[in-house]
Amino acid sequence: MFKTMLIGMTILACASLAAAQSDDYKKVEVFGGYSYQVIGNDLDDDDVIPDPEYFRGFNTSIAGNVSRYFGLKFDFSGHFKNRPITFGPVLNGIDVDSSRYTYLGGVQLKNNSSEATFKPFVHALVGAAHLRNRVKINDNFCIAIAPTPCPGDFTEKDTGFAAALGGGVDIRASDRIDFRIFQVDYIPTRLFDGRQQTLRLGIGIAFH
Numbered sequence: 001m002f003k004t005m006l007i008g009m010t011i012l013a014c015a016s017l018a019a020a021q022s023d024d025y026k027k028v029e030v031f032g033g034y035s036y037q038v039i040g041n042d043l044d045d046d047d048v049i050p051d052p053e054y055f056r057g058f059n060t061s062i063a064g065n066v067s068r069y070f071g072l073k074f075d076f077s078g079h080f081k082n083r084p085i086t087f088g089p090v091l092n093g094i095d096v097d098s099s100r101y102t103y104l105g106g107v108q109l110k111n112n113s114s115e116a117t118f119k120p121f122v123h124a125l126v127g128a129a130h131l132r133n134r135v136k137i138n139d140n141f142c143i144a145i146a147p148t149p150c151p152g153d154f155t156e157k158d159t160g161f162a163a164a165l166g167g168g169v170d171i172r173a174s175d176r177i178d179f180r181i182f183q184v185d186y187i188p189t190r191l192f193d194g195r196q197q198t199l200r201l202g203i204g205i206a207f208h
Contacts, residue, residue, distance in 0.1 A: 024068065024113065024114060025065060025067070025068040025112040025113050025114060026065060026112045026113075026114060026208040027064065027065055028062070028063070028064055028065070028208065029061075029062070029063040029065065029071070029112070029206050029207070029208055030060075030061075030062050030206065030207045030208075031059070031060060031061045031062075031063075031180065031204055031205070031206045031207075032058070032059075032060045032204050032205060033058070033059055033060075033180060033183075033202050033203050033204015033205060034056075034058065034059075034202060034203055034204060035056070035057050035058055035059035035077055035079065035200060035201065035202040036054070036055070036056055036057075036200070036201045036202070037054070037055040037056075037057070037079045037100070037187075037198055037199065037200050037201075038052050038053075038054055038198070038199045038201075039052055039053045039054075039055065039100075039196055039197070039198045039199075040052045040196065040197040040198070041053065041194065041196055053081065054081070055079035055080060055081045055098070055100060056079060056080065056081070057077060057078045057079030057080050057100075058077065058078055058079075059075070059076075059077040059183070059200070059202045059204070060075075060076050060077070061073055061074060061075040061076070062074055063108050065110075065112045068111065068112050068113055069109055069110065069111060069112065070107065070108075070109060071107070071108045071109075071110065071112065072105075072106075072107060072108075073105065073106055073107065073108040073123055073125065074104070074105045075102070075103075075104040075105070075106075075123075075125055075127075075164065076101070076102070076103055076104075077101065077102050077200070078099065078100070078101050079099075079100045079101075080097075080098065080099050080100075081097075081098045082095065082096070082097050082098075083095075083096050083098070084096075093137075093138055094135060094136065094137055094138065095135075095136040095138065096133055096134070096135050096136075097133070097134040097136075098131065098132070098133050098134075099131070099132045100129065100130070100131050101129065101130045101131075102127065102128070102129045102130075102162050102164070102187065102189075103127045103128050103129075103130075103162075104125035104126060104127035104128075104162060104163070104164050105125060105126070105127055106123060106124050106125035106126055106164075107123065107124055107125075108121055108122070108123040109121060109122050109123070110122075110170075114175070116172065117171065117172045118169070118171060118172075119169065119170040119171070119172065119178065120167065120168070120169045120170075121167050121168060121169075121170065122166070122167035123164070123165075123166065123167060124163075124164075124165055125163060125164040125165075126161075126162070126163045126164075127162055127163070128159055128160065128161065128162055129159070129160055129161070129162035129187075129189040129191060130157070130158070130159045131157065131158055131159075131191045131192070132155060132156075132157040133155065133156050133157070134153070134155045135153060135154050135155070135156070136153045137152065137153055156192075158191045158192050159191075160189060160190040160191045161189065161190045162187060162188070162189045162190075163187065163188055164185045164186070164187045164200070165185065165186050166183065166184050166185030166186060166187075166200070167183070167184070167185075168180055168181075168182050168183030168184060168202075169181050169182060170206055175208075176207060176208050177205060177206070177207060177208075178205070178206040178208070179205060179206075180202070180203055180204045180205065180206055181203065182201070182202070182203060183200075183201070183202040183203070183204075184199070184200070184201055185198075185199070185200040185202075186198070186199060186200075187199075187200055
């Protein structure tokens, strides 16, 4: 009986110790927030596509922390813009709705301690970017530039390589919530046989 109680107490003590250790750092981090992109297209002529371009959107991520300072991270973002393209005296001849998405995964270095208040982090991610442009031809363009036949609306899209190097700072608000006061990423992409240099800025909330 004594041996059974001793074994039971030992198991309970080990379980309690393991539980205490598991609370030393946050195991999962889920982030969501506002994001702003400045995109350089490396074009010789920016009459049709401005250089740089400015996109607004969102950024989300989830990180699984395997230790107090090291985690595996997946990052997804979407950014959007509508712009008119004019030709001489023709106003709003063509409207372009653009959507940019990135799908990235990699590693994150951060102090994930449950007691930390000031939490800077850095990450290195690789993956893919997807760009879709929906082009609408307006009637005044057809009348002034191409009366017959008038070209129809069309969509062009491409998917290519993307990476992200960057980081930011989180401030603890409660046991489960951090405020991300800023995040800055350099994101190179390759789309439509061209290279783009992107600066991504963001703020938001991280949940644990």
